[in-house]
Amino acid sequence: MLPKSLKNLIGELRKLPGVGPKSAERLSMHLLRSDRSNIEELAEALVNLKKGIVLCGTCWNVSEADPCKICDDESRERKTVCVVEDVMDALALERTRQYRGLYHVLHGKISPLNNVSPHDLKIQDLHSRVAESAGKNGSAISEIILATNPDMEGEATAMYIAELLKPLKVKITRIARGLPTGGHVEYADDLTLSNAMEGRREF
Amino acid sequence: MLPKSLKNLIGELRKLPGVGPKSAERLSMHLLRSDRSNIEELAEALVNLKKGIVLCGTCWNVSEADPCKICDDESRERKTVCVVEDVMDALALERTRQYRGLYHVLHGKISPLNNVSPHDLKIQDLHSRVAESAGKNGSAISEIILATNPDMEGEATAMYIAELLKPLKVKITRIARGLPTGGHVEYADDLTLSNAMEGRREF
Numbered sequence: 001m002l003p004k005s006l007k008n009l010i011g012e013l014r015k016l017p018g019v020g021p022k023s024a025e026r027l028s029m030h031l032l033r034s035d036r037s038n039i040e041e042l043a044e045a046l047v048n049l050k051k052g053i054v055l056c057g058t059c060w061n062v063s064e065a066d067p068c069k070i071c072d073d074e075s076r077e078r079k080t081v082c083v084v085e086d087v088m089d090a091l092a093l094e095r096t097r098q099y100r101g102l103y104h105v106l107h108g109k110i111s112p113l114n115n116v117s118p119h120d121l122k123i124q125d126l127h128s129r130v131a132e133s134a135g136k137n138g139s140a141i142s143e144i145i146l147a148t149n150p151d152m153e154g155e156a157t158a159m160y161i162a163e164l165l166k167p168l169k170v171k172i173t174r175i176a177r178g179l180p181t182g183g184h185v186e187y188a189d190d191l192t193l194s195n196a197m198e199g200r201r202e203f
Numbered sequence: 204m205l206p207k208s209l210k211n212l213i214g215e216l217r218k219l220p221g222v223g224p225k226s227a228e229r230l231s232m233h234l235l236r237s238d239r240s241n242i243e244e245l246a247e248a249l250v251n252l253k254k255g256i257v258l259c260g261t262c263w264n265v266s267e268a269d270p271c272k273i274c275d276d277e278s279r280e281r282k283t284v285c286v287v288e289d290v291m292d293a294l295a296l297e298r299t300r301q302y303r304g305l306y307h308v309l310h311g312k313i314s315p316l317n318n319v320s321p322h323d324l325k326i327q328d329l330h331s332r333v334a335e336s337a338g339k340n341g342s343a344i345s346e347i348i349l350a351t352n353p354d355m356e357g358e359a360t361a362m363y364i365a366e367l368l369k370p371l372k373v374k375i376t377r378i379a380r381g382l383p384t385g386g387h388v389e390y391a392d393d394l395t396l397s398n399a400m401e402g403r404r405e406f
Contacts, residue, residue: 002290003256004255006256008248009248012244012245012248015241018229019230025291025294026220027221028252032252039253042215043246043249045211046212046242046243048208053206053209062206064206088232090204091228094204
């Protein structure tokens with residue numbers, strides 16, 4: 001019953017992650033009611049998306065130039081590298097304005113079930129990066145912060161990297177696990193509570 | 204920190220209803236990782252969306268032709284018209300394959316808070332449609348089913364239309380209210396339960 005072009009858009013939107021049939025319909029109807037200029041702005045943003053985006057050859061973050069702004073920023077703490085799974089993780093850490101070191105984006109996590117092995121990630125590149133920096137006076141990397149997600153695959157990835165980098169004699173740390181701000185001891189799961197107890201610090 | 208074109212797409216996606224900052228970021232990153240052809244298919248679907256879509260001048264549904272397929276279908280029950288708020292409501296009713304009559308799409312509901320008055324909807328058109336059909340032998344509309352949503356504004360819209368069409372001596376009905384399939388008497392709200400009791404039918 002629906003016109004072809006409307007059906008077509010619904011079909012395309014349904015391919016996106018987290019967009020079910022109802023959302024795709026709702027979004028399509030919203031767009032159909034929008035001004036032509038609005039729709040064209042979105043279409044243009046899509047077509048231009050990949051233009052001018054490269055991966056930084058040092059930290060593998062998305063960027064407009066290689067090296068990226070962060071790797072190129074002399075005011076940053078160049079001896080610390082924070083390892084994250086994805087670009088958006090780095091963005092979240094940047095938002096805190098607390099971390100002033102560099103990043104290394106893995107572009108995923110080790111996941112045998114999804115056929116993602118260490119070779120599919122920027123892990124070997126991290127090893128080379130740390131090893132090569134050791135030779136350079138003053139800019140040798142001294143700490144690797146593993147900030148992969150605290151789930152099973154993220155933990156496995158962190159452990160794999162820690163093992164791999166051990167011979168390089170660099171300090172390797174893992175972000176803290178515990179209760180999130182606003183959380184409740186009463187409702188926290190066992191693992192989180194155990195981690196919070198284990199990771200306790202002097203007051 | 205994010206490249207301009209990525210930021211731009213995130214911004215465009217955030218304008219869509221129900222897409223928050225996190226979803227917009229997630230969708231954009233997904234698209235950035237997709238093949239160029241996938242992205243272009245979506246962009247093309249957007250650009251072509253309005254091409255070839257018109258509103259049927261009889262029922263005001265979206266269509267590729269005027270009159271639309273349903274209004275033009277001689278096998279349908281032409282004496283019954285189901286009044287719905289939106290195109291997707293008509294689509295949902297079509298999916299049931301139960302209803303064989305015609306539709307009338309209002310394109311909204313009366314909502315003083317959102318500045319939507321009866322004149323912004325296809326209500327006057329409905330009045331003319333019913334009035335004009337009365338003259339035609341054999342195809343006079345005999346029943347108007349009000350299938351606006353069972354919320355406050357949908358009810359008000361239904362009441363307004365019922366009042367407006369009263370002088371035309373056409374049978375006016377309202378879709379049933381009661382417990383949805385799979386619902387629980389225990390958890391139903393008072394209004395739904397009252398409606399379910401009131402609308403009870405002989406078994």
